[in-house]
Amino acid sequence: MPKGLKRALGALLAGLALYSLLGFLILPGVALRIANQQLASYATVPAHIQRIELNPFSLELTLWGLQIGETGKEQVGFERLYANLQLDSLWSGALHLAAVELDKPRTELLFAKDGSLNLTQLFKLPPSEPKPETPASEPFPLRIGSIKLSEGYLHFQDLRPSEPIEFLYDSMNLELKNLSTLPDDNADMTLVAAGPEGGRIDWAGTISLVPIASEGTLKVTDGKMKVWWPYVRDALPLVLEDGVLNLDTHYKLNLSKETELLLDNASLSIAPFAIKAPDGRPLARLARLDVSETTVDLAKQLVTVGKIRSEKLETWAALEADGQLDWQKLFASQPAKATPKEKAEPATAGAAPQEASAKAAPGKPWQVLLRDVQLRNYQVHLADRSQKEAVALDVGPLNLDLQNFDSLNKSPFTLKLDSGVGRQGKLQASGEVNLAPVSARLKVSTQDIDLRVAQAYISPFIRLELRSGMLGSDLNVDLKNTAPLAFSVTGKAQVNQLHTLDTIKGRDFVKWQQLNVDGLDYRHGDALSIAKVTLQQPYARFMINEDRTTSVDDLLIPQPTNGAAKPQGKPPASNEKPLGIRIGGIDINDGSANFADFSLTPNFATAIQQLNGQIGTIDNRQPHPAKVDIKGKVDRYAPVTIKGALNPFDPMASLDIATSFKRVELTTLTPYSGKFAGYRIRKGRLNLDLHYLITKGQLKAENKVVVEQLQLGEKVDSPDAVNLPIRLAIALLKDTEGKISIELPVSGDLNNPQFSVMPIVWQTLRNLVLRAAQAPFKFIGGLVSGGGSEDLGTVSFAPGSSELSSDAQGSLDKLAAALKERPALRLEIEGTSAQSSDGPLIAAQRLDREYQSTYYKILQRRGDKVPAQASQLQVPDGDKPAMLEGIYRTRLKQQPPAEWEQLDRAQRTAKLQEAVIKSWAESTVLLRQLGQARASSIKDYLVDKGQLQDDRVYFIDATLGQAEADGRVISPLHLDAE
Numbered sequence: 012m013p014k015g016l017k018r019a020l021g022a023l024l025a026g027l028a029l030y031s032l033l034g035f036l037i038l039p040g041v042a043l044r045i046a047n048q049q050l051a052s053y054a055t056v057p058a059h060i061q062r063i064e065l066n067p068f069s070l071e072l073t074l075w076g077l078q079i080g081e082t083g084k085e086q087v088g089f090e091r092l093y094a095n096l097q098l099d100s101l102w103s104g105a106l107h108l109a110a111v112e113l114d115k116p117r118t119e120l121l122f123a124k125d126g127s128l129n130l131t132q133l134f135k136l137p138p139s140e141p142k143p144e145t146p147a148s149e150p151f152p153l154r155i156g157s158i159k160l161s162e163g164y165l166h167f168q169d170l171r172p173s174e175p176i177e178f179l180y181d182s183m184n185l186e187l188k189n190l191s192t193l194p195d196d197n198a199d200m201t202l203v204a205a206g207p208e209g210g211r212i213d214w215a216g217t218i219s220l221v222p223i224a225s226e227g228t229l230k231v232t233d234g235k236m237k238v239w240w241p242y243v244r245d246a247l248p249l250v251l252e253d254g255v256l257n258l259d260t261h262y263k264l265n266l267s268k269e270t271e272l273l274l275d276n277a278s279l280s281i282a283p284f285a286i287k288a289p290d291g292r293p294l295a296r297l298a299r300l301d302v303s304e305t306t307v308d309l310a311k312q313l314v315t316v317g318k319i320r321s322e323k324l325e326t327w328a329a330l331e332a333d334g335q336l337d338w339q340k341l342f343a344s345q346p347a348k349a350t351p352k353e354k355a356e357p358a359t360a361g362a363a364p365q366e367a368s369a370k371a372a373p374g375k376p377w378q379v380l381l382r383d384v385q386l387r388n389y390q391v392h393l394a395d396r397s398q399k400e401a402v403a404l405d406v407g408p409l410n411l412d413l414q415n416f417d418s419l420n421k422s423p424f425t426l427k428l429d430s431g432v433g434r435q436g437k438l439q440a441s442g443e444v445n446l447a448p449v450s451a452r453l454k455v456s457t458q459d460i461d462l463r464v465a466q467a468y469i470s471p472f473i474r475l476e477l478r479s480g481m482l483g484s485d486l487n488v489d490l491k492n493t494a495p496l497a498f499s500v501t502g503k504a505q506v507n508q509l510h511t512l513d514t515i516k517g518r519d520f521v522k523w524q525q526l527n528v529d530g531l532d533y534r535h536g537d538a539l540s541i542a543k544v545t546l547q548q549p550y551a552r553f554m555i556n557e558d559r560t561t562s563v564d565d566l567l568i569p570q571p572t573n574g575a576a577k578p579q580g581k582p583p584a585s586n587e588k589p590l591g592i593r594i595g596g597i598d599i600n601d602g603s604a605n606f607a608d609f610s611l612t613p614n615f616a617t618a619i620q621q622l623n624g625q626i627g628t629i630d631n632r633q634p635h636p637a638k639v640d641i642k643g644k645v646d647r648y649a650p651v652t653i654k655g656a657l658n659p660f661d662p663m664a665s666l667d668i669a670t671s672f673k674r675v676e677l678t679t680l681t682p683y684s685g686k687f688a689g690y691r692i693r694k695g696r697l698n699l700d701l702h703y704l705i706t707k708g709q710l711k712a713e714n715k716v717v718v719e720q721l722q723l724g725e726k727v728d729s730p731d732a733v734n735l736p737i738r739l740a741i742a743l744l745k746d747t748e749g750k751i752s753i754e755l756p757v758s759g760d761l762n763n764p765q766f767s768v769m770p771i772v773w774q775t776l777r778n779l780v781l782r783a784a785q786a787p788f789k790f791i792g793g794l795v796s797g798g799g800s801e802d803l804g805t806v807s808f809a810p811g812s813s814e815l816s817s818d819a820q821g822s823l824d825k826l827a828a829a830l831k832e833r834p835a836l837r838l839e840i841e842g843t844s845a846q847s848s849d850g851p852l853i854a855a856q857r858l859d860r861e862y863q864s865t866y867y868k869i870l871q872r873r874g875d876k877v878p879a880q881a882s883q884l885q886v887p888d889g890d891k892p893a894m895l896e897g898i899y900r901t902r903l904k905q906q907p908p909a910e911w912e913q914l915d916r917a918q919r920t921a922k923l924q925e926a927v928i929k930s931w932a933e934s935t936v937l938l939r940q941l942g943q944a945r946a947s948s949i950k951d952y953l954v955d956k957g958q959l960q961d962d963r964v965y966f967i968d969a970t971l972g973q974a975e976a977d978g979r980v981i982s983p984l985h986l987d988a989e
Contacts, residue, residue, distance in 0.1 A: 030067055031068075033067070034065055034066070034067025034068070035065065035066070035067065038065055038067075039062075039063040039064055039065045040063075042063050042065075043060060043062065043063045046060050046063070047059045047060060050079070053134045053135055054079060054133060054135075055132060055133060055135055056080050056086065056133060057078075057079075057080065057082070058078065058080070058133075059077075059078060060074055060075070060076060060077050060078075061075045062074075062075040062076060070095065070096040070097070070098070071093070071095045071096075072093070072094045072095075072096070073094075074091070074092040074093075076088075076089075076090065076091075079133055080133075085117055086118070086119040086129055086130070086133060087117065087118055087119070087130070087133065088116070088117045089114065089115060089116040089117065090114045090115040091113070091114040091115075092111075092112070092113050092114075093110070093111065093114075094108055094110070094111050094112075095109040095110045095111075097109050103154075104152060105152030105153060105154050105192075105193060106151070106152060106153045107154045107155075107156075108153075108155045108156065110155075110156055110157045110158075110159070111155055111157070111158045111159070112157075112158075112159045113158075113159070113160045113161070113163075114162065115161065115162045115164065117163075118130075118163075118164065118165050118166070119166050119168075120166065120167045121167075121168045121169075122168065122169040122170060122171055123170055123171075124170045124171060126171055150220065150221055152192060152193060153191065153192045154189075154190070154193065155187070155189075155191070156188070157186070157187070157188050157189075158185070158187035159185070159186050159187075160183065160184060160186070162182060162183070163180070163182075163185070163204075164180070164181050164183070165180045165183060165204075166179050172241035172244070173241060174241040174244060175241070176239060176241050177238075178206060178208070178210070178238045179206050179207065180206045180212075181206060182203075182204070182205045183202070183204040183205075184201075184202070184204075185200070185202045185203075186200070186202075187199070188200075190218075190220070191219075191220065192220045192221055193221065194221045194222075195219065195221075196219060196220075197217045197219045198217060198218050198219065199216075199217055200214070200216055200225075200227065201214070201215045202214035202215070208235060208238075209232075209233040209235055210231065210232070210233060210234040210235055210238065211231070211232040211233065212229075212230070212231055212232075213229070213232070214227065214228070214229050214230075215227050215228050216262075222265065222267030223264075223265075223266040223267070224264060224265040224266065224267065225262070225263075225264045226263045227261070227262065228259070228260065228261050228262070229258070229259075229260055229262060230258065231257060231258040231259075233255055233257065234255065234256040234257065234258070235255060235256075236251060236254030236255065236256055236284070237251055237254065240254070248288065248341050249286045249287075249288075250286060250287045250288065250289055251285070251286055253283050253284060253285045254281065254283070255281065255282060255284075256279070257278075257279070257281075258278070258279050258280075260275070260276065260278070260305075261274070261275045261276050261277070262274050262275065263275070270309060270310075271309065271310045272307070272310070273306070273307070273308050273309070273310075274305070274306060274307040274308075275306050276304065276306070277302075277306065278301070278302060278304070279300075279302040279303075279305070280299070280300065280301045280302070281297065281299070281300040282297075282298065282299040282300065282301075283296070283298055283299070284296070284297040284300065285297070292327070293327055294326065294327060294338075295325065295326040295327075296324070296325045296326075297321070297323070297325075298322045299320075299322045299323070300319070300320075300321045301318070301319070301320040301321070302318070303317060303318045303320075304316070304318050304382070305317060311378075312375055312376070312377045312378060313378045313380070314378070314379045315380045316379070316380065316381050316382060316384075318382065318383050318384075318385075319381065319383070319384040319385065319386075319413075320387075321385070321386045322386075322387045322388055323389070323390075324390070325389070325392075326390070326392070327392045327394075328391070328392070329393070329394035329395070329396055330394070330395045330397050331396050331397065332396050332397055333397075334397055376418075376419065378417070378419045379416075379418040380415075380416065380417055380418075381413060381414075381416035381424070382414065382415060383414055384411070384412065384413035385410075385411070385413075386409070386411040387410050388407070388410070389408065389409035389410070389411070389430075390406070390407035390408065390409065391405070391406040391407055391409060392405055392406075393405070395467070398468065398470075398471075399467065399470065399471065400466070402464055402468075404432070404433060404464055405432075406430055406431070406432055408431055409428070409429075409430035410428070410429045411427070411428050411429075412425075412426070412428075413425070413426055413427075419447075420445055420446040420447040423443040423444060424443065425441075425443055425444075426440065426441065426442060426443070426444050426451075428441070432457070432460055432461075433460065433461045433464065435459045435461070436457065436458065436459045436460040436461055436481075436482075437456075437457065437459065437460075438455075438456075438457050438460070439455070439457075440454065440455045440456075441453065441454050442454055442488075448492055448493070449490065449492070449493045450491055451489075452490075453488045454485075454486070454487055454488075455484070455485075455487075455488055455502075456486070457482055457483055458483045459481045459507075460481065460482040460483070461480070461481065461874055462477060462479075462480030462506070462509070463477050463478075463479065465477060472567070472568055473567055474513070474514045474515055474565070474566045474568060475511050475512070475513065475514065475520060475566055476511065476512040476514050477510075477511055478510040478511065478512050478868070478871045479508050479510045479871050479877070480508060480509040480510065481506065481507040481508050482505075483505045483507065484502060484503065484504035485503050485504075486500055486502035486504070486531070487500070487502050488500050489501075496535060496536075497535060497536075498535050499532070499533060499535065500532075500533045501531060501532045501533075502531055503527070503528060503529045503530065504528045504531060505526060505527045505528065506523075506525075506526045507524070507525050507526075508525075509521070509522055509526065513552070513562065513565075513566060515566070516554075516562075519550065520551070520552055520562075521550065521551050522549075522550045523548055523549040523550065524547045524548035524879060525545075525546075525547035526544070526545070526546055526549075527544070527545040527547075528541055528543075528544055529542050529543045529544075529545070530543060530595065536588075536590070537588070537590070537591060538590065538591035538592070538593070539590060539591070539592050540591075540592075540593045541593070541594045542595040543594075543595050543597075543598065544594060544597045544598070545597075545598040545600070546597070546599050546600065546602065547600050547601065548601045548603070548879070549599060549602040549622075550602065550603050550605075551605075552604070552605045552606075552607075553604070553605070554606070554607040589631070591630075591631060591632045592629070592630070592631045592660075593628070593629065593630040593631070593633075594628065594629040594630075595628050596625055596626065596627055597625065597626040597629075598624075598625050599623060599624050599625070599641060600623055601621060601623065602619075602621075602623070602643070603618065603619060603622060604618070604619045604622070605619075606619075618645070619651065620643065620644050620647060621643050621647075622642070622643035623642055623643065624639070624641030624642055624643075624653070625638075625639075626638070626639050626640075626641075627639070627656070629660075631660040634661075634664065635658075636656035636657050636658045636665045636666070636667070637656060637657060637658065638656050639654060639655050639656060639668065640652075640653070640654050641653040641654075645672065645675050645676075646675075646676060648674060648676075649672065649673060649674045649676065649696075650671075650673045650674070651672050652669075652671045653668065653669075653670045653671075654668070654670075655667045655669050656668070664705075664707060664708075665705065665706065665707075666703060666704070666705040667704050667705075668701075668702070668703050669701065669702045669703075670700070670701045670702075671698075671700050671701075672697060672698065672699040673698050674696050674697075674698065674719075674962055675696060675697040675698075675699070676696060676965070676966055693723060693967055693968065694720055694839060694965055694967050695719065696718070696719040696720060696962075696965070697716070697717075698716070698717035699714075699717075700713075700715040700716075700717075701713075701714050701715075709758075710758060711756075711758045712756065712758065713754070715752070715753070716752070716753040716754075717751065717752050717753075718753075720837060804984050804985075805982065805983050805984065806822065806823070806945075806949055806982045806984065807975075807979045807980065807981050807982075808945055808979065808980050808982065809979065810848035810849055810852050810974070810978045810979070810980065811848070811853050812852070813944035813945045813947070814948065815949070815952055820956070823949065823952050823953060823957060824956070826838075826953070826957070826984070827953050827956075827958065827959050831958075837965060838953070838959075838963060838964045838965065838984060839965050839966075839984065839985035840946040840950055840964065840966055840967065840982070841967050841968075841982060841984070841985065842941075842943050842945045842947075842966070842969035842970070842982055843942050843945065843969065843970050843971070843972040843980060843982040843983065844938040844942040844945070844969070844971060844972070844980060845938075845971065845974035846933065846971065847973070847974050848979075848980060849974070849980060850932030850933060850938065851928060851932045853931070853932070853937050854927070854930075854931035854934075854937070855928060857931045857937060858898070858928065858931070860881075860882070861902075862886045862891055862894055863882055864881045865894045865897065866881070866886045866890065866894070867881035867884055891920075892916060892920045895920060895924060896923065898923075898927060899926060899927055902927060902930060902931075903926060903930055907919075907926075911923075935971065938971055939969050942969030942970065943966075943969045945980075945982050946966050946982065949982065949984070950964045967985065
């Protein structure tokens with residue numbers, strides 16, 4: 012071998028050995044020592060690297076055991092960092108690393124209360140020299156074939172919020188392939204992060220550094236919302252009880268020109284979710300919320316949601332006593348917090364107006380599109396505490412469907428709502444809605460909406476209890492605008508089972524079984540039109556008090572006046588067009604009413620039943636009067652008719668009404684005869700025909716009165732009685748048929764304030780009586796008396812009963828046959844009762860009715876459906892003792908004796924019942940009612956079974972008598988003739 016070659020080979024081997032020595036031993040040792048020196052010099056906490064390895068031939072570098080921080084409390088570190096440099100870096104123009112591997116990296120990311128970050132405090136670097144600004148240059152050329160991060164550890168803690176935030180990912184794995192800073196190079200990336208408390212993150216896709224862009228998929232599984240909720244809690248006063256989030260989306264990110272972010276086919280699921288107020292009261296609970304087929308385009312500021320599905324949201328809301336919503340007050344109570352930038356740069360008076368206007372200038376609005384929304388089984392608990400009595404209303408289960416919602420209102424969206432309201436009510440709505448301007452076309456229907464919820468709102472104005480009432484409707488609502496408000500409502504509505512109670516007297520006030528409103532057409536601010544109103548079994552009670560006020564006056568609650576007194580004089584003229592009201596017709600079916608006058612002695616009361624009829628078209632914009640045709644009965648037998656036409660909005664312009672009362676029992680008018688004539692009425696019937704005609708304020712009235720078989724009773728002391736020979740006048744006015752016929756025409760100008768109808772009628776009647784008394788022979792008539800079978804002159808009744816026995820029915824059959832053969836005879840029935848035998852039994856019957864009435868009220872308060880009458884109820888025996896306690900206190904107006912407290916329940920109930928029975932057994936009112944019922948039973952039998960005409964049978968005033976030795980009570984019968 013040539014000597015020169017040997018020398019070259021030796022030099023090569025020596026150089027190779029030196030290179031190996033430097034690469035494997037010297038350089039790693041020097042680098043390790045320098046690195047640890049630098050760490051010790053600049054690190055503020057203990058820091059060192061355990062070992063550095065270098066392979067000078069494969070250009071592989073490995074760093075072992077980096078630890079920054081106290082032992083056991085390392086803040087940054089890793090187990091191994093590996094990098095493999097490629098030789099083509101020398102001529103390719105870019106640093107080329109075949110692989111970079113990082114094993115078990117550890118990071119503690121900690122924010123202190125003052126906002127400082129622990130990572131920024133790990134090193135104390137010397138101040139750098141200021142450098143002149145240099146133009147932006149191309150990024151350093153770098154290519155990395157593979158980057159792997161294995162079993163990473165990240166601990167995050169933030170003490171800045173009011174509640175510290177802390178979470179841990181102890182298994183983080185990242186892999187990047189072909190990462191490059193060269194233009195248009197893409198790297199494939201996968202990231203999987205998981206922690207002991209759930210919340211797994213899966214991220215896969217591509218990423219490029221020049222320009223910065225990425226595309227891939229991101230998935231979050233079982234993310235616990237409590238981890239980051241304190242950030243929300245500091246902005247909103249909402250306490251999270253439960254919340255789990257799942258997210259899955261495809262994304263595209265590009266920062267080459269501006270921030271472009273597109274989330275595509277995204278889905279979000281929250282189940283379950285619950286929040287409450289800081290004071291612990293629940294606000295909302297959600298079983299599940301799923302959002303899918305969603306796209307978010309940051310550049311276009313567009314959010315498109317394909318589907319939203321949600322189930323079983325339960326929420327609470329209340330209007331407080333000060334008129335604010337509890338949610339509104341909750342958010343208002345949250346103090347505003349300044350951001351760190353606001354703290355560092357407080358606003359100054361010298362701020363440039365241009366900058367302020369630039370900040371205030373609104374940007375492009377975001378557009379949110381909701382394609383298909385379905386909410387199921389929602390529950391909303393509403394409360395109104397602004398009233399004296401709190402109002403509670405539960406809405407649900409509520410189901411809502413929403414399609415094609417556009418926040419920019421480029422097209423209307425469809426809405427469908429189906430919900431329960433209260434205990435048994437239902438509400439449905441469907442149609443289209445616009446947002447800008449606000450408009451809607453909806454079909455709305457309701458069923459069995461409990462109107463008792465309105466009780467708290469009417470109680471401050473009227474002493475009326477709304478016992479029951481159910482609202483139903485089928486409406487079309489067309490909302491055209493909100494500013495100014497413009498809408499219309501068409502359709503029909505009904506109110507069933509309405510029952511109101513006078514809370515002063517504890518009696519029925521107004522009620523009906525059903526009210527139907529058909530052909531409803533309301534134009535806001537313009538007109539209200541109703542094609543037809545139908546009333547089924549309406550009832551009203553009207554009373555005149557002793558001081559001449561009415562029952563309506565008693566119910567109204569005086570309202571306080573606000574502000575100074577208004578000046579007297581004409582109110583200023585209004586330019587607003589009055590609301591046009593048109594009702595096509597009113598039908599009344601099987602109506603009734605009660606009237607009482609307590610200003611008379613004795614008190615007067617009567618009832619009207621079987622009211623049926625129609626009222627024609629009522630229109631305040633048309634002068635045509637409405638036709639009236641109503642029929643009814645007074646005290647079951649006396650027919651009443653009202654016919655004609657009237658204009659309720661201007662009765663002085665046009666009125667033509669004819670009213671007829673036939674066969675009214677005059678015994679019911681005894682209080683009026685006693686007050687004004689000085690005598691009770693023992694017997695008689697009244698036929699009254701009134702015809703009032705008004706044309707442009709001019710009255711022309713015809714009053715025809717026919718009194719049949721009038722007989723006066725005992726004299727009554729009354730300061731208002733007229734000083735006329737009443738008995739003589741009646742005897743003279745009777746014709747040969749026992750009738751008194753009087754015609755009283757009246758005419759005059761109603762526009763004259765001095766004109767009054769009643770004084771003219773009274774004066775005409777007075778003059779007629781005076782003429783009859785002064786010329787008696789012109790009015791003389793005769794009465795024909797008759798007799799009857801002595802055996803048929805009485806009817807006996809069992810104690811406490813108004814039922815006819817078989818013997819009594821047989822006697823009445825004979826009496827009816829006899830009266831058919833004697834058509835000139837009239838029968839008088841004197842209902843009789845006896846306290847000794849009837850009292851205890853009718854008291855027991857009254858107690859049974861009181862049980863039924865009390866039980867009826869209990870069912871109404873619970874909202875149960877009840878029969879039309881309380882008498883149809885069967886009261887459970889177990890409920891009676893509790894009811895008896897209230898009946899005793901209410902009816903006897905006293906508390907049970909204290910010594911009864913020592914009795915057991917059965918003994919106490921017996922004592923209470925005995926006292927109540929004793930009180931009612933002595934009631935003259937109940938005894939009188941029994942006598943009247945016995946008279947009615949006799950008449951009903953003669954009319955229904957005996958086939959007698961009812962105009963031949965009369966009642967005379969009921970009396971209190973004495974019972975027979977065997978307890979039977981005798982009701983005498985009287986015969987009279989024309």
